[in-house]
Amino acid sequence: xxxxxxxxxxxxxxxxxxxxxxxxxxxxxxxxxxxxxxxxxxxxxxxxxxxxxxxxxxxxxxxxxxxxxxxxxxxxxxxxxxxxxxxxxxxxxxxxxxxxxxxxxxxxxxxxxxxxxxxxxxxxxxxxxxx
Amino acid sequence: xxxxxxxxxxxxxxxxxxxxxxxxxxxxxxxxxxxxxxxxxxxxxxxxxxxxxxxxxxxxxxxxxxxxxxxxxxxxxxxxxxxxxxxxxxxxxxxxxxxxxxxxxxxxxxxxxxxxxxxx
Numbered sequence: 001x002x003x004x005x006x007x008x009x010x011x012x013x014x015x016x017x018x019x020x021x022x023x024x025x026x027x028x029x030x031x032x033x034x035x036x037x038x039x040x041x042x043x044x045x046x047x048x049x050x051x052x053x054x055x056x057x058x059x060x061x062x063x064x065x066x067x068x069x070x071x072x073x074x075x076x077x078x079x080x081x082x083x084x085x086x087x088x089x090x091x092x093x094x095x096x097x098x099x100x101x102x103x104x105x106x107x108x109x110x111x112x113x114x115x116x117x118x119x120x121x122x123x124x125x126x127x128x129x130x131x
Numbered sequence: 132x133x134x135x136x137x138x139x140x141x142x143x144x145x146x147x148x149x150x151x152x153x154x155x156x157x158x159x160x161x162x163x164x165x166x167x168x169x170x171x172x173x174x175x176x177x178x179x180x181x182x183x184x185x186x187x188x189x190x191x192x193x194x195x196x197x198x199x200x201x202x203x204x205x206x207x208x209x210x211x212x213x214x215x216x217x218x219x220x221x222x223x224x225x226x227x228x229x230x231x232x233x234x235x236x237x238x239x240x241x242x243x244x245x246x247x248x249x250x251x
Binding site: 090106117 | 142143146147149150153154157160163164166167168170171172174175178226229230
């Protein structure tokens, strides 16, 4: 039996985490939530999720620092990372790439659409699923 | 070859354009990092166009070359020179250089011509 995909969301806003989990539940995706970088790094190692969705503005460590650590660690290097953030300047996006992120989605009016396109590309939701 | 025009006047247009580019990049099965570079490119152009508070849209022309040696995205636009203050132009050109593989910026007859290539 195939196991359901699990997404680790590293996000300090409970409201946004709840909203994200609601979107994912429509596609039978389990969501783990970490509210800061250190907790996220620990959960990524312990649970090896299918995907990590990472905010940039986090307490104690920012998302770029978390991403660099994930990509330096043998146990987590292969897990795709999408940065989902309100930091939407072009240099923020390039900083995300330099930190090793696989994708970067600004939290704009099209964020949900963009995220679903990314999940389809990664094979986590069916190609014919609608937003 | 797929081509489209993204009319830009406000930040919403940039967000809509980024989403449109993402869909086409996904259709091409290009690496997901292409999304980030394409989004950064469009955002940098938006940083030039949007603060100018124009009462008209600036069309950004986008062409996707799916095959060949120049496989990638070709973006061009023409911005009135009065929008492009020296300080803003320096900042935007620096951002565009960071994102693109090839950048051409020409100023002629009161218009700034920007052409950028992003190879995949």
